[in-house]
Amino acid sequence: xxxxxxxxxxxxxxxxxxxxxxxxxxxxxxxxxxxxxxxxxxxxxxxxxxxxxxxxxxxxxxxxxxxxxxxxxxxxxxxxxxxxxxxxxxxxxxxxxxxxxxxxxxxxxxxxxxxxxxxxxxxxxxxxxxxxxxxxxxxxxxxxxxxxxxxxxxxxxxxxxxxxxxxxxxxxxxxxxxxxxxxxxxxxxxxxxxxxxxxxxxxxxxxxxxxxxxxxxxxxxxxxxxxxxxxxxxxxxxxxxxxxxxxxxxxxxxxxxxxxxxxxxxxxx
Amino acid sequence: xxxxxxxxxxxxxxxxxxxxxxxxxxxxxxxxxxxxxxxxxxxxxxxxxxxxxxxxxxxxxxxxxxxxxxxxxxxxxxxxxxxxxxxxxxxxxxxxxxxxxxxxxxxxxxxxxxxxxxxxxxxxxxxxxxxxxxxxxxxxxxxxxxxxxxxxxxxxxxxxxxxxxxxxxxxxxxxxxxxxxxxxxxxxxxxxxxxxxxxxxxxxxxxxxxxxxxxxxxxxxxxxxxxxxxxxxxxxxxxxxxxxxxxxxxxxxxxxxxxxxxxxxxxxxxxxxxxxxxxxxxxxxxxxxxxxxxxxx
Numbered sequence: 276x277x278x279x280x281x282x283x284x285x286x287x288x289x290x291x292x293x294x295x296x297x298x299x300x301x302x303x304x305x306x307x308x309x310x311x312x313x314x315x316x317x318x319x320x321x322x323x324x325x326x327x328x329x330x331x332x333x334x335x336x337x338x339x340x341x342x343x344x345x346x347x348x349x350x351x352x353x354x355x356x357x358x359x360x361x362x363x364x365x366x367x368x369x370x371x372x373x374x375x376x377x378x379x380x381x382x383x384x385x386x387x388x389x390x391x392x393x394x395x396x397x398x399x400x401x402x403x404x405x406x407x408x409x410x411x412x413x414x415x416x417x418x419x420x421x422x423x424x425x426x427x428x429x430x431x432x433x434x435x436x437x438x439x440x441x442x443x444x445x446x447x448x449x450x451x452x453x454x455x456x457x458x459x460x461x462x463x464x465x466x467x468x469x470x471x472x473x474x475x476x477x478x479x480x481x482x483x484x485x486x487x488x489x490x491x492x493x494x495x496x497x498x499x500x501x502x503x504x505x506x507x508x509x510x511x512x513x514x515x516x517x518x519x520x521x522x523x524x525x526x527x528x529x530x531x532x533x534x535x536x537x538x539x540x541x542x543x544x
Numbered sequence: 545x546x547x548x549x550x551x552x553x554x555x556x557x558x559x560x561x562x563x564x565x566x567x568x569x570x571x572x573x574x575x576x577x578x579x580x581x582x583x584x585x586x587x588x589x590x591x592x593x594x595x596x597x598x599x600x601x602x603x604x605x606x607x608x609x610x611x612x613x614x615x616x617x618x619x620x621x622x623x624x625x626x627x628x629x630x631x632x633x634x635x636x637x638x639x640x641x642x643x644x645x646x647x648x649x650x651x652x653x654x655x656x657x658x659x660x661x662x663x664x665x666x667x668x669x670x671x672x673x674x675x676x677x678x679x680x681x682x683x684x685x686x687x688x689x690x691x692x693x694x695x696x697x698x699x700x701x702x703x704x705x706x707x708x709x710x711x712x713x714x715x716x717x718x719x720x721x722x723x724x725x726x727x728x729x730x731x732x733x734x735x736x737x738x739x740x741x742x743x744x745x746x747x748x749x750x751x752x753x754x755x756x757x758x759x760x761x762x763x764x765x766x767x768x769x770x771x772x773x774x775x776x777x778x779x780x781x782x783x784x785x786x787x788x789x790x791x792x793x794x795x796x797x798x799x800x801x802x803x804x805x806x807x808x809x810x811x812x813x814x815x816x817x818x819x820x821x822x823x824x825x826x827x828x829x830x831x832x833x834x835x836x837x838x839x840x841x
Contacts, residue, residue, distance in 0.1 A: 280746070281647070288642035289649055291635075292656035295714070298671040299659065301682055305674055361567035369553070370560035376568070383575045385827040389775050389796060390819050393803045393812050394578035394585075417570035447559055476664035478778040479796075483804060494666045498781055501670055509674055516670040520663050527662045531655060534662070538719070539726050 306514035326514035330500075333511070335488050336518065339496035345408050346481075346492050347474045351467055353416030358466075361417070362425025363451050367437065383419035389479055396483050406486045415474065421466060424541065428462035429455050461540070468530075468537035475523050493519045579820065586813035597810075604814040614815070616790050617798045620705055624794055625773035628712045632769055633762060635717040640724030641750070657718040665715065665778035672711050673782060701791035704784050708792050711779050716772055720765045727761040728754070767830050774819060795819060 306327065312320035330336075364370075365377055388395065395414050396405075404410030432455055440450045456463075478494040485491045491499075497519050501512045527534050586604050591597030608614045639657045643650065660668060675682045678696040687695065697707045731754065739749045777797045780786055786793030786801070793801075795815065803812035 284642060284645055285647040285649070288645075288647050288653045291639065291642070292649075292653040295718070296656045296659060298668075298675060298714070299663075301674055302671045357567045357570065360563040364560045364563040368556045368560040368563070370557035373560065376564065379576070380567075380571065382827075383571055385823050386575055386579055386820060387771070387775055387823065388574070390799075390816055390823070391575070391578040391582065392800065393809055393816065394581045395574055396803075397581075398573060398578060413570065414574040417567040417574070419571070419575075422567060472662055476662075476666075478664065478666050478781070479800065482781075483800075494664045494778075497664075497670070498666050501673075501782065509677065512670055513674060516667045520667045523662050524659070527659070528655070531658075535658065535722050538661075539722055 302513040302516055305510045306517045308510065310508045310510040326510045327518065330511045330515040330518060333515070334496055334500045336493075336496070336515075338488055339491060339493045339519075340522075342408060342490055343475060343492040343494075346411055347471045349408060350412040350415050350474050351470055353412060354418055354421050354466070354470060355463065357417050358421035358425045359451070359456065361422045363429055363455060365422065365426040366429035367455075380419045380422055384423070388414050392480060392483055395480075399484055405484060406490050408490055410484050411481050411490070411492070412474075414480070418470075420541075421470075424462060424466055425459065428459040432458050464533070465537035465540040468534055469541045472523060472527075472534075582813045582816050582820075585810055586817050588810055590808055590810050604810045605818075608811060608814055608818075613790055613793075614798070617793050617795055620791070620793055621773065621795045623705065624709060624712070625770065627709050628716070628773055629766060629769040631709075632713050632717045632720055633765055635713065636720035636765065637724055637758070637762075639717060639721040640728055641754075643721065643725055644728045657721055659718065660715050661719040663715075665776060666782060668711055668715050669779035669782035672707070672714075672779070676707055676783070698784050699788055701788055704788060704792040708779060708783060708794075711783070712772070712776050715776065716769065720769070723761050723765055724758060727758050731757055763830075763833075767826065770826055771823070774823065 307322050307324070308320055309323060309325070361380075365373065365380075399405055399410045399413070402410070404413065436454050436458075437450055440454050445453060476494060477492075478498070481492045482495050482498070485495060488496075497515060500515050587599060587601060588597040589595075589600045589603065643654045643657065647653070663671075673681075676697040678684060678694050678699065681697075683697065684694050687693075695703070697703045735753055736749065739753065744752075774796060777794050777800075780792065780794065780797045784792045786797050796819070799812045799815050799819070802808050802815065
């Protein structure tokens with residue numbers, strides 16, 4: 276009886292797992308076979324890389340990759356700098372008005388940047404940043420979520436270390452840089468993983484503020500490439516999709532534990 | 545108070561504001577000012593070359609409330625939320641219970657559940673396109689084995705929204721699973737042992753002990769799922785574009801369309817304000833209710 280329930284558990288779990296990765300497996304299958312073989316699910320048909328060749332030639336993918344890479348880097352650097360400074364101020368300094376500003380920052384957690392697309396678009400245009408990578412990244416840099424996360428991490432640093440560094444003659448920024456930042460490394464790593472995978476995958480905002488292949492990230496490039504007007508067939512779309520998810524997917528499969536830990540840490544705090 | 549302490553206090557105040565200022569400037573430019581500007585512009589008519597924008601108070605809101613498409617979109621979004629939230633919570637819970645139990649191939653199972661989380665919604669939509677396409681798609685192929693007729697899942701009003709819903713559940717369930725998984729691992733072993741000694745069935749143990757202990761996690765996930773039901777709309781761009789005849793159109797997509805396809809910013813602004821109001825309500829509920837629930841932990 277016990278072994279039967281155990282078998283049923285394993286069976287159910289594995290069945291669900293197979294259903295869950297089936298879309299990915301089918302896309303991989305379609306990408307590596309000719310369209311007619313893919314559509315007919317012809318199991319013994321020959322493998323081919325032709326779809327990847329066609330897809331690669333159909334759009335400036337290298338440029339898109341570089342844009343996405345630049346975008347996530349710019350956002351991450353901006354976020355690290357801004358949230359470190361602000362998080363430190365909230366965690367360790369006493370100044371009038373702090374609590375009110377902190378509540379304002381927390382309010383931003385619920386005003387999703389996605390919802391403010393119209394006015395943010397106007398703002399980015401006004402600043403002359405339309406169709407630039409900086410323009411895509413800027414609204415995300417002062418992330419309330421990141422400020423909150425860094426504040427929590429810095430609050431956990433023992434005050435004795437702070438005092439010791441001060442007695443040694445370290446200035447406030449020196450203390451931040453030599454004591455707090457090194458101790459918050461796990462939080463930075465977690466934040467980096469969450470931030471990179473969020474912005475690697477972001478679509479709506481980049482769609483609105485980019486207008487040329489020189490700035491367009493992968494997701495927008497992929498959506499344009501796959502648009503029905505272009506009439507590309509399903510195998511080629513699958514190949515393009517596999518190509519654009521590959522870097523993040525491979526990174527995830529290798530650093531799976533870190534990814535899951537990162538999302539947990541970011542979500543629970 | 546000594547002069548020294550006074551100096552130190554002033555120094556902290558100056559440093560505090562200096563360190564805060566870069567983030568404060570960007571938050572003002574990209575969150576606070578746009579929110580107020582949205583509210584402001586939602587009160588004006590759309591300016592054209594001949595008729596400059598003028599103050600019309602609640603006119604844009606009245607237009608929206610009189611617009612049947614708006615109500616259809618609201619209804620769609622409520623349905624979208626009403627199905628995706630409970631379904632993803634339920635599936636995430638099942639996944640976590642399985643991924644936490646001693647089954648074979650546990651590593652593979654966990655990876656498979658979590659993988660959709662790291663894919664862009666656009667890529668997810670492309671993957672599912674291969675399932676849904678009439679005639680060629682995997683669903684139709686499977687259907688034809690059983691002699692079922694070809695179905696245009698994305699092209700008919702009755703099924704389009706469901707097709708969208710399934711992709712969303714597929715995308716978010718594995719993400720929610722990890723929060724349940726973490727919570728499950730904090731439940732002490734002796735509770736299970738005590739239940740075993742008492743001869744409690746597994747179902748009773750799960751229902752009476754595990755589920756109540758997971759309640760705070762469930763609330764946390766529910767709030768996130770609610771936010772997702774506003775936010776996750778990227779796949780509409782690939783799969784249905786809100787069609788056919790608006791049957792799968794969701795609010796954020798409608799805002800985008802209003803502003804960037806119909807160039808009607810005032811009505812988009814009015815809709816944005818309504819969404820912010822609803823999100824604010826969710827935030828307030830979470831703040832006052834969820835915080836109370838988690839304090840006794």
